[in-house]
Amino acid sequence: MRNKPVKKKETQGFGKYIKWFWGLFFGGILLVVLVFLLASWGAFGTMPTFEVLENPQTNLATEIISADGKTLGKYYLDDNRTPVSFDGLPDDLVHALVATEDERFYKHSGIDARGTLRAVAFLGRKGGASTITQQLAKQLFTEQVANNIVARILQKFKEWVIAIRLERQYTKNEIITMYFNIYDFGYNADGIRSASRTYFGKEPQELKIEESAMLAGMCQNSSLFNPVRRPELTQKRRNVVLRQMEKNEYITGQERDSLSALPIKLNFSAETHKQGLATYFRMYLQNFMKDWANDPENRKPDGEKYNIYLDGLKVYTTIDSRMQQYAEEAVSEHMKKLQAEFFHQNTPDRNKTAPFIGLSQEEIDATMRRAVRQSERWRKMKYDLGKSDEEILGSFEKKTEMTVFTWEGEKDTVMTPLDSIRYYKFFLRTGMMSMEPQTGHVRAWVGGINYKHFQYDQVKQGARQSGSTFKPFVYATAIDQLRMSPCEKLPDVQHCIEAGKYGNINPWCPKNSSGKYTGKMLTLKEALANSVNTITATLIDKVGPEPVTQLVRSLGIESDIPAVPSIALGTPDFTVYEMVGAYSTFANQGVYVKPVMVTRIEDKNGTVLFESVPETRDVMSEEVAYTTVKLMEGVTESGSGARLRHKWAVNNTLYKEVITGYPYGFTNPIAGKTGTTQNQSDGWFMGMVPNLVTGVWVGGEDRATHFAGLNYGQGATMALPIWGLYMKKCYADEELGVSEEDFREPENMTIEIDCSRFEESQAPVDLNIDEIDF
Structure with missing residues (x-):
């Protein structure tokens, strides 16, 4: 009889732990719900409105299109981005991304619960928990935070909320498309279309399996897996993607083995304003577009001016890319030989005033002075830096490292800016x-x-x-x-x-x-x-x-x-x-x-x-x-x-x-x-x-x-x-x-x-x- 009160006390003590367990359990759920609500209300930072989610804004480059349907170039500031539709993405590219970044992409609603629990249990050692939708949310609507665990956790809640909203607003195919169009692949290659043109010189639909795998692998970290600077590391990453594609039955084991053995073959050409096809025409066209945008008759429905660098315009030109290519080839073939003969005739022993003929030394000096004052170096030092004429002229006499044009390719050299001006005057135009x-x-x-x-x-x-x-x-x-x-x-x-x-x-x-x-x-x-x-x-x-x-x-x-x-x-x-x-x-x-x-x-x-x-x-x-x-x-x-x-x-x-x-x-x-x-x-x-x-x-x-x-x-x-x-x-x-x-x-x-x-x-x-x- 004496033992009964003791047993009751033990039962009451165990019950207390049960209550604490359920209290913490439901409290944790309520806390998570509260954090989600606070995040959705903007307590941890501004959240995108429904209208913004419906039409997320990204900077889009203006695309210059030839008469035969080829992209001649683009106008952009920071983002060289031209979107493609889902139909413009090859199946292998989509499969490579899903297999590597989010295997259960088509099964979850924005958050992968299994992946999240795995990441928490193993502290991220067996893979992260970010779904493709979360990664898109991060790129579209959240800013990078400092290396602070609390701030990072709060940002993760924001990504979850936005990911859920994105899943409600868009189809899976639309999310995949947005992801590829937003990702920065480096070298001003913003989005998959710019990336495929930059690294392989082709449109996305023309990518081979191994090329798709490389680009999908870059999505983990395009700076780290850079095929130009780190080809071996990038190839290893590509092969990881191929193994994941085999694991998810997108390719066979035999295909994986043969593709993994291939080296990475790039056709690299960064899309810049100063390189590529029809560069002079593109610069003329840029001024044409600026004049067009400044015309009051050419305005957006809200009355604002079009921005040729951000608004994703498409400019259809009369240039035929094939004829343009032939013209540039003809110019290069002939001018290279003509220039060689001009150099031959204007060596110091043949022409002491080269490259000029028939000018006195005074006239040559006057010509060079005009060239100095018309140079970009003079303009920058005079008007941007506020230097005196004496300081500027002095800088033209100091030797400096520079890269100069030759018909055999660019050459690194050391010469004074004044000598470089004379050097370029030798070239026929x-x-x-x-x-x-x-x-x-x-x-x-x-x-x-x-x-x-x-x-x-x-x-x-x-x-x-x-x-x-x-x-x-x-x-x-x-x-x-x-x-x-x-x-x-x-x-x-x-x-x-x-x-x-x-x-x-x-x-x-x-x-x-x-x-x-x-x-x-x-x-x-x-x-x-x-x-x-x-x-x-x-x-x-x-x-x-x-x-x-x-x-x-x-x-x-x-x-x-x-x-x-x-x-x-x-x-x-x-x-x-x-x-x-x-x-x-x-x-x-x-x-x-x-x-x-x-x-x-x-x-x-x-x-x-x-x-x-x-x-x-x-x-x-x-x-x-x-x-x-x-x-x-x-x-x-x-x-x-x-x-x-x-x-x-x-x-x-x-x-x-x-x-x-x-x-x-x-x-x-x-x-x-x-x-x-x-x-x-x-x-x-x-x-x-x-x-x-x-x-x-x-x-x-x-x-x-x-x-x-x-x-x-x-x-x-x-x-x-x-x-x-x-x-x-x-x-x-x-x-x-x-x-x-x-x-x-x-x-x-x-x-x-x-x-x-x-x-x-x-x-x-x-x-x-x-x-x-x-």
Whole structure:
């Protein structure tokens, strides 16, 4: 009887522990619920609203798309991100991510309870507990916290709450898609599309299994598993992903073994503003887009301006990526050889003032001073850092480490900034543009030899003397006003225009480039083919300079054109852009079409914000345009452009190397005109086939940087080979549909272009000598 009270006391003590257990258990649940509620109410930091969850905001790069559907580049600040849909993700990529990061992704509702308990029990030694949805929540809506366990636990609650909300709001496929679009893969590769293009040079759908596995493996830590800096470590991580894919039965054991044995093969090319395809065009387009965004008529529905770096616009351009590639290849192939010859001719023993010719030391010093003050280094030190002129000039004399351009690749060296300016003045520059005359669509745009080191765009910015490429405008005016035939003859004798006749101060008596006059009667076709200056002077005297300037302005050329006789030989400065637009009028039956670079602009949702409307005008009759084209065909048949067709002897080995690719062997009709300015400062070639007009200019940054003689310094050697190489590549790609047909002849021609018939019509007739006015 005495033991009963003791037993009761023991039972009561055990019951107390039971109560404590259940109290702690339910208290813990209530605490977790409370923490969840506090987190959802924003007690631990701002939580996204329902509207934000419905449309999470991420910075999206503006994408530049070619006419053939390729991405040329992007505009972005920090985030180079272009989203893809779930359909744009290969199955292997999705399987690799799920197998590695969240095996039960399709079974949980945002939080993996089993994984969480495992992580708590083993303190994370057997894997973490973050689901793909939680990782997305962290990237989208939570900020990084300090290395503080309490703060990290509170952040984890926020991630849980947001993950649950995301699971309610989106499907599993949408969550996977958002995850891949948001993840930072390094090297400005934000999102899977940028990553696949950066590391493998392809679209996500084109990824192989092993490539998908590598990218999925990078999702654990893209800085650590960096295939460029740590290829071996990244390969081990990729093989872990492949084992997980085998474990989850996405691939077989045999596939895993064979794929794990493969090395990582990258096609690495970071998407930057200064590298890639069509860099000069992309920089021009960037200014176009800024002007478009600043126009008050182009606003978002809420009245705000579009941000070309953040709003994910899609800009559809007229550039054809294949033709652009061929153009850049042609420029590189020819300019590399031409530059080697220029270096050869401008060694210190051959030219003590290299790279300049014909300048005194005072003039060279003045040229270098101008270059210093126009440099980016001067601008930054003067206006950003507030340095004095003396401090800046002193910095140009101090040797520094730098990377410079060479045709063999970039080179690390040590030199003064002043020496680097002179070094770059040795390099010849070029500009090239190719356009469809019927639509105005610009298909290729090469503004220089390397945008990273030579950022001045020689297509749109660089206006240079046009030389003999101006002459077809004079001939076209004469054909229009005087109804002259290409078969009419004029004497090759000196022709002078007296002072004051057309506002010219002095008498103008131009010489031929050879300095000689043959005295022969030459047809207009022969005269243009051989660029005879005396006959061009005769023609502009017959029609007057003013009608020529009016025609040129109607052809879209906005540069200043004085109405004086000397313009006949190409003294005005024009850009390649202007010249291609003007020449296209001849190929388009006399109708000028303003060059078009952008066909439409869409927002990130596909809504069309802009569509181009062609600007056209009738400038000349079809008959005048066609007759001028037939004149220019003579240039490539028997004149300065004949090397496009005919084989000819080249005794100089170096010269033969420079014009490699020749003879080009073209047999189709080609209209064109070469141009060479005084002292060989500028070399031009304008070439046309019925559906493609292409202009090329080559020269130095300074007019005093040029070849010493015509052998290398003429347009037929400097510029024409680029056109020939480019067109050979275009014709080899039959999908492009570049024409090999004749130019279309108008009906009811009244101007005789068949010189055999013209000679018959000009046969002598019986005349009454008394009726002739001598």
